[in-house]
Amino acid sequence: MIEIALQITLAMVTLAVVLNIYRLIKGPDAPDRILALDSLYINAIALIILLGMTLGSRMYIESALLIAVMGFVGTVALSKHLKRGSVIE
Numbered sequence: 001m002i003e004i005a006l007q008i009t010l011a012m013v014t015l016a017v018v019l020n021i022y023r024l025i026k027g028p029d030a031p032d033r034i035l036a037l038d039s040l041y042i043n044a045i046a047l048i049i050l051l052g053m054t055l056g057s058r059m060y061i062e063s064a065l066l067i068a069v070m071g072f073v074g075t076v077a078l079s080k081h082l083k084r085g086s087v088i089e
Contacts, residue, residue, distance in 0.1 A: 006054050013050065017043045034078050041071030 023036040045064045052060030
């Protein structure tokens with residue numbers, strides 16, 4: 001039963017990733033693209049965790065944590081660049 005739920009969840013999160021990529025490419029302005037990138041890395045974390053659950057491996061949790069940290073830093077850097085024009089003051 002859990003395998004079926006994992007497969008359905010993987011399909012739904014994959015659809016969310018595809019829609020985020022569409023918004024990232026087509027976004028009308030920069031804040032929409034930054035928000036799409038933020039959602040994309042959150043969905044990538046979900047995909048990696050679900051893949052780890054499907055394969056029964058704990059190794060994927062470390063990569064999900066790395067993506068979370070890098071995604072947060074990237075979002076902050078892009079937002080600062082959009083607001084001030086530079087990342088480092």
